[in-house]
Amino acid sequence: MIQQKQHNALYLGILLGGLILLFLMGQLVHFRIDLTEEKRYSIHPATEEILSGIESPIHVEILLVGDDLPGGMRRLQRSIEETVRTFNAYSPEKITFSYFDPLSIPQEEQEEFVVDLANYGINPTNLRIRQSGGQRTELVFPGILVYDEEYETGALVLKGEMGMSEDQILNQSIENLEFELANSIRKLTQSGDNALAMIIGHDEMSEDDGYGLVEALDGDFEVFKVPLEQARTVEDLINFKIIFIQGPKESYTEREIYLLDQYVMNGGNLVVLTDGVALDISQADGEGTLAMPFDHGLDNLLFKYGIRINKDLIQDLNFGYFPVMGGNFGDQEQLVPLPWPFYIQSTRMQTHPITKGLDMVYLRFASSIDTVMAKGIKKTPLLFSSENSRILPAPARVAFRDMEQEPDLNTYNQSNLPLAYLLEGEFTSLYKNRFLPDGFDQEDFRESGQGKVVVIGDGEIFQSQADPMTGNPLNLGDDPFNQVIFANKLFLRNLSQYLINPEGIIASRTRTFQIRPLNRAKIAQQKSYWQLINVLAPVITLLIIGSGISFARKRKFSKK
Secondary structure (H helix, E strand, O other): OHHHHHHHHHHHHHHHHHHHHHHHHHHHOOOOOOOOOOOOOOOOHHHHHHHHOOOOOEEEEEOOOOOOOOHHHHHHHHHHHHHHHHHHHHOOOOEEEEEOOHHHOOHHHHHHHHHHHHHOOOOOEEEEEEEOOEEEEEEEOOEEEEEOOOOEEEEEOOOOOOOOOHHHHHHHHHHOHHHHHHHHHHHHHOOOOEEEEEEEOOOOOOOOOOHHHHHHHOOOEEEEEEEHHHOOOHHHOOOOOEEEEEOOOOOOOHHHHHHHHHHHHOOOEEEEEOOOEEOOHHHOOOOOEEEEEOOOOOHHHHHHHOEEEOOEEEEEOOEEEEEEEEEEEOOEEEEEEEEEEEEEEEOEEOOOOOOOOOOOEEEEOOOOEEEOOOOOEEEEEEEEOOOOEEEEEOOEEEOHHHHHOOOOHHHOOEOOOEEEEEEEEEEEOOOOOOOOOOOOOHHHOOOEEEEEEEEEOOOOOOOOOEOOOOOOEOOOOEEOOOOEEOOHHHHHHHHHHHHHOOOOHHHHHHOOOOOOOOOHHHHHHHHHHHHHHHHHHHHHHHHHHHHHHHHHHHHHHHHO
């Protein structure tokens, strides 16, 4: 008996010692094992790098709260919690979370707070909640606020493309949670020391003077207006991570084209936003005006890189609205928004880190784009027109009078026209085997280089519109006549992050979680069968095991 007690004490001591040893090892060695097929609880290496740089505690306020949220919203809510907990496991400092309802604050402060949330892109959503007596609507804010001891930022987490079902939008939003939260933390912990350049001197950005681009990238990048004619060598440009060319109205010189070419050869990122035609919209009244071919001087450069902006205009039946004078009301002139097929609401996107999950992107007077042969260049279309589009070759008539007529559907017989291209790879210089412009040495010339080029046949895609009441520029994507906030700002931010670091946190937007919905037909047919299995099978299994143990014990002790 004493010997048995000693053995039991020994076993208990070994067990306690093992538990203490495991506890101490857990404090010294941190590790996680993700056994899910889609690696739901693993994060991208770029996210790990951001988290490793956290030097003070971070708190996340989850704004998605409400009574009786639908199942999909509760799933998104739980996913936000899980993402925060996963980040906390990798972070050297605490990352905590709590819930906050923006509608719980006093009424006099509520409006100002909602405006602040809108500045982060967090806009309220009306949910329809089913009840026994019918339906009711509830206003929710599907976003997060992230802050440390000094700064605060925020992000919208419910995002999806037009035409998606509710389940697809929710699933895509969950897939992008890592990026949204990591990007918010990056804004708090890393300074925006990436310098971008907007080329001026060719009547670019005449509509908003660059306000839309600067406002959209504020906090992430430092944007400079650069007169290209003053650049002496390519060294004056290579410190800029991205160079934007936005809607030039005057042609570039041979010297300026050479500098842009060598910027790309030195690993630069060039974004060309330009129309294939010239148009004065103020002359579109009455009989209208003509959109004529326009030579911006960049055609040969882009052709060498494998792309061509055509001298035409695209019309699309997935259109926006243009304001025209519709008479007087009393002594006031009235602006009436009318459908305008030259304004395209692009809802078809490439499955790419830049465009995945984007809502509508707005283009005004876009030209079509073709690709040509260019060895070593990967060409990825990013945006597309709808299934009902057409191309009007220049000279193309543009007249407000055409708004009064019903469009002929038979003429809109082209679909999915590419509106934007991303070019990546080993570029060959336009000036290979050619004389260089005066003032440049052959020794500094590069025949090829790794860079990235984005081409969009619309010079106004990143220009903000004006408030019709005050004339002041609006935030990029805000449209006073469509009553919609378009995704141009988010498109620009994603594009900039990808060009600077395609393997950074922007790459986490490629994650996919498979939707595994239950088969409703099988549920109805096999409901009773599976209920019996779930209720009886465990009981029968326990009875069999218990009977087996009892029989074995009887047999063992009866022999003795």
